[in-house]
Amino acid sequence: MLLDALDDTRHVRPAGTVTLVGGGPGQNGRITVDGLIALQRADVVVTDHLAPRGLLDHLPPHVTVIDAAKHPRGPATPQETINRLLVEHAGAGRRVVRLKGGDPFVFGRGYEEIEACAAAGIAVDVCPGVSSAIAGPAVAGIPVTHRGSTQGFTVVSGHLPPDHPGSTVDWSALARGGTTLVVLMGVATLGAITAKLRASGLPGDTPAAVVADAGHHDQRQLRGTLDSIAADAEAAAIQPPAITVIGAVAALRPEPR
Known part of the structure; x- marks a missing residue:
């Protein structure tokens, strides 16, 4: 064997x-x-x-x-x-x-x-x-990098909201970074995160996706935009563990031949 x-x-x-x-x-x-x-x-x-x-x-x-x-x-x-x-x-x-x-x-x-x-x-x-940061999006059909879409990805914890005194993440820099943003542990703070990214200049129509229970039989995914994804996740009663992907790759879907 x-x-x-x-x-x-x-x-x-x-x-x-x-x-x-x-x-x-x-x-x-x-x-x-x-x-x-x-x-x-x-x-x-x-x-x-x-x-x-x-x-x-x-x-x-x-x-x-x-x-x-x-x-x-x-x-x-x-x-x-x-x-x-x-x-x-x-x-x-x-x-x-x-x-x-x-x-x-x-x-x-x-x-x-x-x-x-x-x-x-x-x-x-x-x-x-x-790591679920890569595999979670992958099992939902979302590559964290794709030629012509992005030349990198950034993985951050969303455990603390952007304006929390204990947060060390520079969300404003991430909004300008030009890479795929993968957020782990960010279900409860997703609204605050997306609001901060929009306020920092990331367009509201930037594609976004949430993958919940990645790799399990009850896996779910939502597709939307930076403007909509937090409300979409709340409406769908998404619970941890879930991964959020923000960037052009979140809109990719294989075209059937």
């Missing part, structure tokens, strides 16, 4: 280590081969709620699975608790996998976990994942 052919010594993680695994967005098939092998060899799995949880059903019975979910504006496991779990289990000589959705380093707080492990003398390996 393919996994058997790839399952060589490069994928062996010694006991007493932590492996950060990006599970990709949506369903189970978007995890990398390296991440899947790490998961199959784990003694302990500490999982997020956006991780591909269907994979957990196929783990050996001895594996301990710990739910460390962080629900948007809902129950959340403190990051300090997660860090402590990783250090305690790896310090007891177990192979620990920290399973996340998307990629561990794209708004995944993965580096905070590396720092906590390093401070405790715990070795950490990283299996990068497919």
